[in-house]
Structure formats: structure tokens, C-alpha cells
Amino acid sequence: MLRAPRRGSGRGGRAILVAAAGAALALIAAACGPAGADSSAGSVGTTPVSGSTASYAEEPGLSVNYIFPFVNPNYIDVSNTDDFQYLMYRPLYWFGQGTQPYLNKSLSLADKPVISGRQVTIKLKNYTWSNGQPVTAQNVLFWINMQLGLANSPNEYGGTVSGDFPFNVTNLRAVGTDEVTMTMDKQYSAEWFTDNELSQITPMPEAWDRTSATATSDCSSKPADCPAVYKYLDSQSAGKASSWASSPLWSVVDGPWKLLSATADGYAKLGINPHYAGPVAAHHISTFILQPYTSEQAEFNVLQDPQGGQPIDVGYLPTVDAPQPPPGETAGGNPSTLANYKLTVLYPWALTYFPYNYRDPKAGPIFSQLYFRQAFQSLIDQEGIINGPLHGYGKPTIGPVTSYPATNYLAPAVAKAGDRWELNLAYAEKRLKEHGWSVVPNGVDRCVSPGSGPSDCGPGVPRNAELKLSMIYASGVDYMYSATKELVSNASLVGVHITATAEPIGNIFGAAFCTPAAGQPPCPGWQLADWGAWTYSPDYLPTGEELFESNSNADAGFFNNATDNALITKTVESRSTKAFYAAMYKWQEMLSPYLPEVYQPNVPTLVETVNNLHIGPQSSTLTINPETWYFLK
Amino acid sequence: MTAYLARRLLQAIAVVLLVTLIMFGLLQLGPAAARASVVGPSAAHQEFLLQYLSWLGQVLHGNLGVSRHLGTPVSTLLAASLPRTIVLLGISTLIALVIAIPVGLLQAVRRSSATDHVLRTLTVVFYGTPVFVLGNVLVLVFGINLRIFGAEAPQATSVGGIITDWRDLTLPVVTLSLVTLAIFARYMRSAAVDTLDEDYIEAARARGAGDQRILVRHVLRNSLAPIVTLVGLSIPQILGGAVIVETLFNFRGVGYQIWQAATNQDLPVILGFTLVIAVGAAVGSLLADVGYALLDPRVRYSRA
Numbered sequence: 051m052l053r054a055p056r057r058g059s060g061r062g063g064r065a066i067l068v069a070a071a072g073a074a075l076a077l078i079a080a081a082c083g084p085a086g087a088d089s090s091a092g093s094v095g096t097t098p099v100s101g102s103t104a105s106y107a108e109e110p111g112l113s114v115n116y117i118f119p120f121v122n123p124n125y126i127d128v129s130n131t132d133d134f135q136y137l138m139y140r141p142l143y144w145f146g147q148g149t150q151p152y153l154n155k156s157l158s159l160a161d162k163p164v165i166s167g168r169q170v171t172i173k174l175k176n177y178t179w180s181n182g183q184p185v186t187a188q189n190v191l192f193w194i195n196m197q198l199g200l201a202n203s204p205n206e207y208g209g210t211v212s213g214d215f216p217f218n219v220t221n222l223r224a225v226g227t228d229e230v231t232m233t234m235d236k237q238y239s240a241e242w243f244t245d246n247e248l249s250q251i252t253p254m255p256e257a258w259d260r261t262s263a264t265a266t267s268d269c270s271s272k273p274a275d276c277p278a279v280y281k282y283l284d285s286q287s288a289g290k291a292s293s294w295a296s297s298p299l300w301s302v303v304d305g306p307w308k309l310l311s312a313t314a315d316g317y318a319k320l321g322i323n324p325h326y327a328g329p330v331a332a333h334h335i336s337t338f339i340l341q342p343y344t345s346e347q348a349e350f351n352v353l354q355d356p357q358g359g360q361p362i363d364v365g366y367l368p369t370v371d372a373p374q375p376p377p378g379e380t381a382g383g384n385p386s387t388l389a390n391y392k393l394t395v396l397y398p399w400a401l402t403y404f405p406y407n408y409r410d411p412k413a414g415p416i417f418s419q420l421y422f423r424q425a426f427q428s429l430i431d432q433e434g435i436i437n438g439p440l441h442g443y444g445k446p447t448i449g450p451v452t453s454y455p456a457t458n459y460l461a462p463a464v465a466k467a468g469d470r471w472e473l474n475l476a477y478a479e480k481r482l483k484e485h486g487w488s489v490v491p492n493g494v495d496r497c498v499s500p501g502s503g504p505s506d507c508g509p510g511v512p513r514n515a516e517l518k519l520s521m522i523y524a525s526g527v528d529y530m531y532s533a534t535k536e537l538v539s540n541a542s543l544v545g546v547h548i549t550a551t552a553e554p555i556g557n558i559f560g561a562a563f564c565t566p567a568a569g570q571p572p573c574p575g576w577q578l579a580d581w582g583a584w585t586y587s588p589d590y591l592p593t594g595e596e597l598f599e600s601n602s603n604a605d606a607g608f609f610n611n612a613t614d615n616a617l618i619t620k621t622v623e624s625r626s627t628k629a630f631y632a633a634m635y636k637w638q639e640m641l642s643p644y645l646p647e648v649y650q651p652n653v654p655t656l657v658e659t660v661n662n663l664h665i666g667p668q669s670s671t672l673t674i675n676p677e678t679w680y681f682l683k
Numbered sequence: 684m685t686a687y688l689a690r691r692l693l694q695a696i697a698v699v700l701l702v703t704l705i706m707f708g709l710l711q712l713g714p715a716a717a718r719a720s721v722v723g724p725s726a727a728h729q730e731f732l733l734q735y736l737s738w739l740g741q742v743l744h745g746n747l748g749v750s751r752h753l754g755t756p757v758s759t760l761l762a763a764s765l766p767r768t769i770v771l772l773g774i775s776t777l778i779a780l781v782i783a784i785p786v787g788l789l790q791a792v793r794r795s796s797a798t799d800h801v802l803r804t805l806t807v808v809f810y811g812t813p814v815f816v817l818g819n820v821l822v823l824v825f826g827i828n829l830r831i832f833g834a835e836a837p838q839a840t841s842v843g844g845i846i847t848d849w850r851d852l853t854l855p856v857v858t859l860s861l862v863t864l865a866i867f868a869r870y871m872r873s874a875a876v877d878t879l880d881e882d883y884i885e886a887a888r889a890r891g892a893g894d895q896r897i898l899v900r901h902v903l904r905n906s907l908a909p910i911v912t913l914v915g916l917s918i919p920q921i922l923g924g925a926v927i928v929e930t931l932f933n934f935r936g937v938g939y940q941i942w943q944a945a946t947n948q949d950l951p952v953i954l955g956f957t958l959v960i961a962v963g964a965a966v967g968s969l970l971a972d973v974g975y976a977l978l979d980p981r982v983r984y985s986r987a
Contacts (some may be wrong), residue, residue, distance in 0.1 A: 229776065315840070341838075349933070351826060351827070351933075556948050
């Protein structure tokens with residue numbers, strides 16, 4: 051899910067691409083993040099009260115514009131899914147336990163799946179749709195059949211990975227009304243299959259299984275019927291925001307919220323669904339408003355004007371306006387104009403990096419050399435980016451699994467090693483010189499010792515090859531602009547000449563994830579492409595098969611390493627929890643120092659919550675639960 | 684007069700067609716998928732002229748295409764955003780004119796006086812201040828510190844709701860008004876100064892006409908002609924300011940939608956909105972010509 055300045059839509063993978071995530075851009079939820087620190091002043095009551103309305107600022111430039119939860123790549127973003135659809139149409143399995151990205155059993159519609167060998171059994175709980183019908187096994191099959199029926203079409207579910215779920219299961223069956231069984235094509239890790247495959251499912255009600263207002267269909271049993279059903283549901287979703295609330299389709303919900311009104315601008319007002327069968331807090335707000343903003347500055351202005359027509363209860367502080375945290379602190383204070391708000395820091399469950407294009411004819415052979423990647427990573431000043439343009443907010447990326455929020459998934463050895471690639475120009479120069487490069491500070495380095503020997507430039511790098519690289523990066527993101535300029539400057543000091551160009555995020559995705567098609571112009575070339583980050587959603591396990599396995603959906607730069615591939619396979623196909631973690635840790639220990647991509651700092655969102663609103667800990671998965679929020683009197 | 688109007692109307696249509704032709708030509712430089720989203724997959728591989736005529740045919744049937752980014756018909760986006768921008772631009776332009784005309788006139792009458800110097804300095808300041816700076820300063824002072832006005836534009840969806848929300852409407856309107864006011868006042872002063880130097884003003888004085896009569900009947904009427912033209916021609920420029928004002932004040936009007944479309948390379952929206960702006964500019968220019976002709980009969984006769 052692109053979550054960047056207006057930044058759009060997912061491409062090519064079931065996990066979500068986050069364009070330049072960033073404090074600057076990503077409104078996530080409100081929250082007491084793991085590193086949260088209440089900076090507010092002023093007294094508020096302590097007695098929880100029920101009722102009232104809370105308004106929530108959507109990401110700048112993004113807005114609610116699609117209600118059908120079977121979102122194609124054009125619509126899959128945090129505003130449509132986490133902030134909106136999930137409130138009404140619950141995913142089968144909910145991820146987000148406190149601040150951690152783990153399976154939340156109490157909020158899931160089904161018990162944890164029982165996986166034995168290749169057999170998978172899903173037992174549904176007693177949830178009901180708002181029209182009184184139960185959430186059934188057939189509703190689960192409806193979704194899965196839709197994925198099957200729309201496979202390889204432009205409208206396939208934005209989280210689909212070709213070859214993976216549901217194409218890796220057979221014998222899909224509804225057993226009675228509350229049980230689904232399936233057989234996996236081979237034995238997979240139970241953790242992986244639950245967190246990265248079944249996590250995609252959102253049951254859909256029978257009321258949606260139709261091809262017009264009057265004609266019903268049977269997509270829940272026959273995938274062949276699904277394209278026509280999709281066409282009708284899509285037509286009732288796209289561009290029809292003002293009619294959603296009164297629609298007989300979209301008013302059937304199983305989540306804690308139902309839609310009261312929406313506009314084409316992205317404004318949405320939701321009310322509590324009294325028929326929600328899940329856990330309900332003793333006190334909670336009764337109305338929830340999603341408010342779109344044209345820019346982060348516009349949102350910040352409103353935040354500072356609590357007397358405005360539509361004040362914000364939960365919003366975000368642009369990093370550029372955030373006071374620097376005191377030394378050693380993870381959060382600083384609020385600007386003086388935000389005395390009515392408390393500031394918390396929320397780190398997304400994401401990996402922030404940018405890829406090398408290993409298939410670029412000129413730069414690819416150079417990128418393939420470990421010494422070069424070591425030198426290049428030493429030109430990245432992650433701490434400098436954090437303490438400079440990010441105003442002290444951010445955490446260095448140290449490997450293929452993010453270190454913050456800290457989870458069980460991060461290999462202890464990798465965590466212990468920390469950031470091994472701090473800014474070190476001397477080291478970069480040394481590594482290049484050791485491998486046959488004539489280093490010309492402020493000039494352009496040349497390969498003077500081609501070949502495959504230990505002190506040569508490496509296979510495929512010709513004599514006099516120059517270290518002249520091109521880079522495209524997302525425009526409109528302040529910190530990314532500064533970070534790129536600093537990289538260009540650092541690189542020039544060791545003779546690596548980078549031509550960096552800011553491009554709209556769509557161009558970057560268009561280049562990095564381009565698939566050449568017959569009769570179409572060739573894909574645009576690129577060497578380094580920085581769009582921001584990858585958030586792990588709706589696939590929540592950072593097992594690497596989507597980013598680092600060769601030919602995977604989101605392996606933009608065509609990274610390919612046999613050991614890496616084998617370790618990923620071993621993780622995904624491990625047969626016990628113990629084996630799963632052992633394989634995953636081993637994979638990280640191998641890949642972390644291998645530097646397959648350029649590591650960049652993980653950027654948090656600075657969440658502002660009005661002082662008298664309690665919202666509890668929010669999840670790094672970016673899901674929100676406003677049904678648990680309440681005001682204090 | 685009828686022949687004059689007909690000629691001007693034909694010119695306006697030609698201008699609109701030329702603008703769309705240029706825009707459509709630029710579209711050819713974009714990716715094939717983007718072209719297909721505008722003219723349809725079947726027409727995307729046709730000759731340029733056929734593509735253009737096909738698109739023009741769609742437009743004449745009211746079909747401006749569908750936003751690639753939002754999945755919403757461009758006409759729906761226009762219907763939601765255009766009334767807002769018309770309200771914003773209409774009110775701000777009107778206020779600017781109401782203030783600029785007497786200010787310019789006053790400056791001309793009191794040429795080189797302290798009043799003229801002060802007003803000229805003020806108009807230069809507003810004229811030279813970027814819209815985003817002016818808007819931010821106004822928000823900081825009046826929205827955040829003094830809290831007299833709202834820091835964002837009205838969020839109502841109806842025109843009535845927007846107009847009646849004066850607290851939130853004030854700052855975006857004032858921001859745009861100050862910039863356009865400065866331009867109009869400077870032109871008005873210049874035109875009035877020229878008029879005051881005309882022989883017929885001296886003649887009117889010699890015939891015993893009073894200052895007020897001279898000012899209203901002769902100076903004002905004759906100085907308004909260039910202002911009317913300027914207003915018509917300023918529409919695209921004012922709309923440029925609206926892009927910034929709408930983004931700053933969270934106002935989802937035409938300017939903001941164009942900026943979003945440009946950022947996302949949403950060609951159907953860019954083309955559709957450009958067409959509407961071109962029509963607006965042509966109509967503005969046409970109205971200016973008509974107004975000019977009404978103010979100065981010599982225009983319509985000399986060009987007939």
C-alpha cells in the first residue's frame with residue numbers, strides 16, 4: 051500500500067508498498083506507540099464517558115474512495131483499508147496485538163487455524179452480519195473464489211501473490227456453516243500460512259453475491275461466476291461515495307462500525323454497529339469521522355485551531371514542525387501551539403530501504419559485488435538523517451527485518467550487532483581501492499583492475515567502468531529530499547557520482563515494477579529507486595519471500611542469491627514453530643551483512659491525540675480500533 | 684454589435700480547440716496506458732487526429748473520462764470541485780475589484796502624495812508576496828494566534844454551506860483577494876492617471892463639471908476598460924493562486940484536483956480540467972471584450 055504523499059496505490063505484491071512512509075506522510079493511527087511519550091500539559095478528567103464523536107485526520111493527499119474490501123492495486127492504501135473498510139468489514143484474522151504486529155485472537159472472526167500436515171481447518175466464531183445472517187464458511191469461500199476468479203486480471207486483489215494463496219491450496223470446502231477446510235499443495239509453516247496467506251481473507255456477505263440489484267449469483271460456490279459479481283460490486287463502489295451509506299450492499303457489515311455518510315472528497319462518518327458480535331468496550335465513542343486533508347500543512351493548521359468548524363481529535367504532527375527530542379529520549383515535546391494534544395510516536399511495521407537494480411546493464415555487475423554494497427551502505431548516514439531532517443525521530447534499519455518495533459521475528463544476533471554500517475567515508479574509499487578502483491574524490495572513480503580476483507573490480511565490470519549512477523526518488527517528501535542530497539554529497543567525496551532525480555511516486559513504481567509487455571514500449575531503465583518502504587500488510591510475517599526471493603513480486607531489483615532463496619524456503623516450509631524461528635534467524639544472519647538493498651531509517655508517525663480522548667495502544671500494523679476509544683470527563 | 688460578438692465567439696471556440704489540441708499533443712508523449720485511459724484501449728493505437736476526434740466526440744457527449752487515480756468520472760470530480768472554486772474565486776475577485784478600483788482611483792487623484800506612496804507600497808508588498816507566504820502568515824496570525832478566523836476553508840459540500848461559513852471562508856478569500864487586489868489596483872491607478880491627463884478631462888473642467896462628476900462620468904468609466912480586460916485575462920492566473928490556497932486551506936476545489944492529477948499523472952483529469960479552464964478563460968476573455976465594447980463604443984465599431 052503506497053502511503054506517501056498521495057502516493058497512491060499498491061503494485062505487484064500483496065504486502066503494501068509504502069511510498070516514503072514517513073512522519074511527513076503517513077498518518078497512521080493514533081497511538082501510544084512503543085516509544086510513546088505523553089508530552090501534554092493541562093488537566094483532563096479521569097472518568098470515561100460513552101458517546102460523542104471523534105474525528106481522525108487521514109493521510110495528506112489520500113482519502114477514502116473505495117468501500118468494496120476486495121481492493122485492486124489501484125485502491126489498496128491505508129485510508130481505504132485500515133482506516134475505513136476494516137472498521138465495517140472485518141478481516142478473518144486481525145493483526146495488531148497492542149503495539150505488536152501479532153495475530154489478535156480476540157478480534158479475529160475465527161479461532162486460530164488448526165494446521166496439521168497439509169490440512170488446514172478454520173473454525174468460525176459466532177459473528178453475525180448486521181442483517182441478522184451469521185458469518186458463515188460460505189462467506190469465507192466467497193472471498194477465496196473471488197481471488198480465484200479474478201486471478202491475473204487487472205482487478206485481482208491487491209494483496210495477491212501469483213502462485214501463492216489461494217493457488218497453493220486445493221479441496222476448499224465448507225463443512226457445515228462454521229468450518230472451512232483446505233489442503234495445502236505442500237506442507238508450509240503454520241505461522242507463515244496463517245500470517246501471510248489466511249491473513250488476506252475478508253468474509254463477504256451473501257447479500258453481495260449478485261450481478262445487479264435484482265440478479266443473484268453464485269460466486270461463493272463457483273469462481274467462474276465471480277468476474278460478473280466483481281464488476282457489479284466495483285461499479286457500486288468506485289465513484290459512488292455519496293450513495294454508499296444508503297446502499298443495500300454496503301450497509302451489510304460485520305464489524306463494529308457502519309457507514310452513516312460519505313462524500314466524493316473522502317470524508318466519511320461512521321456510527322457504531324449495534325449488531326457487532328465482537329468484544330465491545332464498556333465505554334466508547336459512538337461516531338467516528340474520517341477527515342481528508344490536502345496537505346500535511348493544512349492538517350497541522352487545523353490541529354492548531356481547535357475552535358475550527360471540524361477540529362481534529364486524532365491527527366499527526368509533521369516532522370518538520372516537531373521539536374527535537376532531548377538527548378536519549380525517544381520523544382520530544384509538542385510545539386507550544388498544541389497544548390491541547392498529547393504526542394506519541396508510532397513506528398510502522400515496515401522495512402525502509404531502496405533497491406539496487408541488479409539487472410541494469412552497466413550498474414548491475416557493480417551492484418552485484420558485496421564490497422561495493424558495503425562501500426555504498428557506508429555512504430548512508432542513517433543517524434544523520436534521523437537527527438537532521440527527521441528531527442530526531444527514526445530508527446536505523448539493520449537488516450531485512452525491521453528492528454523497531456522490536457518483535458520476536460528479529461534475529462537476536464542481528465539485533466545485538468546493531469547498525470554495522472554507520473557513515474564511514476574512509477571505509478568506503480578503502481573498500482573501493484581494495485577492489486581495483488581508482489578513487490577520485492569529487493571526480494568519477496574508474497575500474498583499473500577488471501577481473502574476478504580478490505583485488506579486482508569483479509565479474510562483469512570492464513576496465514574503465516565508471517562509478518556514475520542514476521537514482522530516482524519520490525518527490526514531495528522533505529526528509530527524502532534531504533537524505534538523497536546528503537547521499538549524493540557523501541558519495542561524491544569518494545568519487546561515486548550520483549545523478550538523483552525526484553519523480554512522482556507513480557513514475558518510480560512504473561519504472562521499478564515495470565513488466566515489459568508485447569507491443570508496448572520497453573520499460574524505463576533505472577539503477578537506484580527510492581519510494582520509501584514496504585509495510586507488512588496484509589502479509590504480516592517478514593519472511594522475505596516477497597522482497598528477497600528471486601523473481602518474487604516485490605523484488606524490484608531482481609536480487610537473486612541461492613543461499614537466501616534456500617533459507618527463505620526453509621523458513622516458509624518449516625514444520626514447527628521452533629524450526630520456523632531457527633530458519634528465519636539463520637536467514638537474517640546471512641542476509642543482514644549481505645546488504646541486498648540499501649538500508650534507510652524507519653520513519654515513525656508523530657500522532658497527536660486531543661488530551662481528553664483515550665485511544666489506548668495502537669498497532670504498528672496501522673489498523674485502528676476506534677470502537678475502544680472514549681472521552682474522559 | 685452582433686457581428687462583433689459572433690466573431691469573438693468563434694475566436695473563443697478556436698482558442699479552446701487549440702488548447703485541447705496542444706494538450707492532446709502533449710499526451711502523446713506519455714505512456715501508452717495513460718493514453719488508453721483517455722481515449723480507450725481500442726483508440727489508443729489510432730492516428731493522432733483520429734484519437735483527438737474520438738476524444739472530442741466523447742467530450743461533446745459529456746464524457747470526460749474516468750480518473751486513473753481515483754476511479755471516479757472526471758465529470759463527478761468537476762461537479763464536486765468546480766462550484767467551490769467558483770465561490771472562492773468569485774468572492775475573492777469581487778472583493779478585490781471593490782477595493783482595488785477606489786484605491787487605484789484615489790492613488791491617481793492624489794498622485795505622488797503620501798497616500799499614494801503608502802498605498803503603492805502596500806500593493807507592491809502584496810503583489811510581490813508569494814501566495815503561500817501570505818496564506819501562511821494570515822493563518823498564523825488570524826487563525827492560530829488570534830483565532831478570529833478558521834485555519835481551514837469551509838468543509839461543507841454545498842455552495843450555501845460554504846458561503847455562510849464566514850469564519851472559515853475569510854482567510855482563503857482574503858489571501859486570494861490581496862494578491863489580485865494588488866494587481867488590479869496598480870492597473871487601475873495607471874489607467875486613471877492616463878485618463879486624468881486626457882484633453883477631454885481638461886475640457887470637462889473648462890465646461891464647469893465638478894470633481895465628482897469628472898471622476899465618476901469620465902475618469903472611472905474610461906479607466907475601467909483595461910481593468911475589465913485584465914479581469915478576464917486573469918482567470919488562469921487567479922486559478923494558479925487557487926492551487927496553492929486550496930492546498931493550504933484544505934479546500935478540495937479545481938486547483939487542488941489539478942495539482943493531485945499532475946502529481947499522479949492522472950491524464951484524464953488533467954485533460955478534462957484543462958478543457959474546463961480553457962473554456963473559462965475563453966469565456967472570461969469574451970466577457971471582457973463585451974464589457975470593453977459596452978464601455979467604449981469605439982471598440983465595437985472600429986473592429987466591426
